[in-house]
Amino acid sequence: MTDLNTQLDALRHEIDTEMRRVMGADGTTPDSFDGMIHYHMGWVDADFKQQVAKQGKRIRPILTLLCCQAAGGTYQQALPAAAAVEILHNFTLVHDDIQDASDTRRGRACNWTIWGAPQAINTGDAMFSQAQLAMTQLVERGVDPAIVVTCMRRLMETCIALTRGQWADMNFETHDSVTTAEYLAMIKGKTSVLIELACELGARIAGADEPTVQHYRQYGLDLGLAFQVIDDILGIWGDETVIGKSASSDITTKKKTLPVLFGLSESAGLRAHYQLAADSPNFVPRTVTLLEEAGARQFAENHAEQHSASAVHHLNAAAPTGEAAHALHALTNWLLQRDA
Secondary structure, rough: OOOHHHHHHHHHHHHHHHHHHHOOOOOOOOOOHHHHHHHOOOOOOOOOOEOOOOOOOOHOOOOOOOHHHOOOHHHOHHHHHHHHHHHHHHHHHHHHHHOOOEEEEEEEEHHHHHHHHHHHHHHHHHHHHHHHHHHOOOOOOOOHHHHHHHHHHHHEEEHHHHHHHHHHHHHHHOOOOOOOOHHHHHHHHHHHHHHHHHHHHHHHHHOHHHHHHHHHHHHHHHHHHHHHHHHHHHHOOOOOHHHOOOOOOHHHHOOOOOOHHHHHHOOOOOOHHHHOOOOOOOOHHHHHHHHHHOHHHHHHHHHHHHHHHHHHHHHHHOOOHHHHHHHHHHHHHHHHHHHO
16 A cells, blocks of 8 residues: 555656646746645645645545546546546535535635635636636647547536536435436536546546446446445444544434435334434434434445445456556545455
8 A cells, every 4th residue: 555655646646747838837936826836735824835735635636637647648648637537526525515604624714704605605616617618728738639638628528417416415405315327416516426537537638448448437426426435334333443533423413414315215213213313312322223223324335335346347358557546446445345
């Protein structure tokens, strides 16, 4: 894992450098327009002074680079697309924080809590456009313009899927009941389609044939679905000393995750229990017991295993080569076997 971490850190540095170039972060103090963007990215503080704050793991853009290299291209070709994927992801976070009324992101105050929702919406809009501009720069890396147009189209299609996923998530808040099928469709839009795109773009930029591109695409989709379902499982049964947060948080907030939705659909006892306040005595342990009795944990684990197996199958079918292939397999194994 140490060698993999070293390789991933090197790719993160390349991605960060490319994003800074695209987003005009040259180390000087930005004006407030750029500053709000750079603040969200973790490059400056709220006074727009340079800093390095906690940032994401950059898994999506890393997958773009590794898939490109494993499909016969070079990761340098795909850097603009990797930057586009990560900028797009962060645009959705800026807007999601407003829509979800979240106060903090990665341990810092969200943009909207500092500068207000209207300015934060504008920041997200700018980042959305910067993601598109980043993608156009593939031409400068020698990528066939026809491939660039296809990549741009796929980026826009993914944006629509992402917003549909967010629509479904917000819509669920007004529903008394949500089916597991509806939930899986929602997480496909909110989580999986961007990982799907990240992998597909890498293969397209490398010039892979269409069957190979589709294997990388399905690999990313299944990887994203498995990742989210595993996250749902850890949100209830994870080891708190490993995941770094209360394993009961999803229960105390009555979050509608896959195990909970399945349990509620199967157990009248759990439905009655969920009418109680979350701070009621023994609410959490009793909920866990009822979930397990309803088979909710096994149901979720089965889904995670199915998507994990499909992801590995499609990755193998794509026949990745070279050092990037080893990194992809190692990264996939880590993401699907993680306990945090």
